[in-house]
Amino acid sequence: MSSPSSPSRVAIVTGGARGIGLAVGEWFLADGWCIALIDNNAETLFPAAQALAQPERVLPLHCDVSDPDQVTRAVQAVDERFGRIDALVNNAGVAVFKRIGATTFDEWRYVMGTNLDGPFLCTQAVAPVMLRGGGGAVVNIASISGLRASTMRVAYGTSKAAIIHLTKQQAIEYGNAGIRVNAVAPGPVETEMAKQVHDETIRRDYFDAIPMRRYGTTEEIAGTVGFLCSPAAGYINGQVLAVDGGFDASGVGLPTLRSLP
Secondary structure, X not given: OOOOOXXXXXXXXXXXXXXXXXXXXXXXXXXXXXXXXEEOOHHHHHHHHHHOOOOOOEEEEEOOOOOHHHHHHHHHHHHHHHOOOOEEEEOOOXXXXXXXXXXXXXXXXXXXXXXXXXXXXXXXXXXXXXXXXOOEEEEEEOOHHHOOOOOOOHHHHHHHHHHHHHHHHHHHHHHOOOEEEEEEEEOOEOOHHHHHHOOHHHHHHHHHHOOOOOOXXXXXXXXXXXXXXXXXXXXXXXXXEEEOOOOOOOOOOHHHHHHOO
C-alpha cells in the first residue's frame, strides 16, 4: 500500500521496458504518478526500471499480457503495492511482417494474443480496482495500420483495427461505470523497432506520404497518452486519436504537390 506521502495516482503501462511504453512511464513519473511497468522481456525491463532511479514509485513486473493468469497476478501485485489503479495504458505489442500467404496460423495467433487479447485481459483485470477508487482512464495503443491497410501487415494491421473497435466496446460499457477508454493510433515513430524494420527506402516512402515529412517521437506519443489520462480529457471517451503527422489524412499526389511552385 502507498504511504500518505506517496503520489496518489497510479498507472500501469504494458510493454513498458522500452520505446513508447517507457516514454509513457517517464511522462507519468514526471507528472507525479506512481507507475507499474509490465513487460515480458525481463532482461530489458528490470534495467529500464532501475535506470529510472525511483524505486519507491516504480514497480517492474515480468508478465506476458496474453496469459490470463499472469495478468491477474500482475494486477494483484500492483494493487498490493500501491492500493489503487487510476490509469492503464495497453501498449504491449508484437508484429510479424509477412505477406498473407506466408503468414502461419501460429504467427497470426502470436500477434493477436499480445495485441488484442492483452488489452482485453488487462482492462478486464484492472477495471474492478479502478472502480473501487472511483474510476479511471484506459488508453489502448492502436496504430495507423489499424486505420489504413498496407502490405505485409495482415496480422498486425488487423489486430490494431480490432483494438480500435474494442476501445469503443469498452468505452460504452466502462464509461457508464466511470472508466473512460480511448485509443491512440501512432504513425511511424522513431523507436528501436522502426530502426530495425524501416530501411532508407521505406523511410523515404513514409516521408513522401506524411505531410510533416518526419517520424513522430516517443515523447509526442507519451504526451498524448498522458493528456487522455488527465482530467483535461474528462469528457473524451471512445475516441481514436491518430498521432501521425497527417499520414492518415493524406491521399495520393503529395510529393507532386510539394514540387509545385
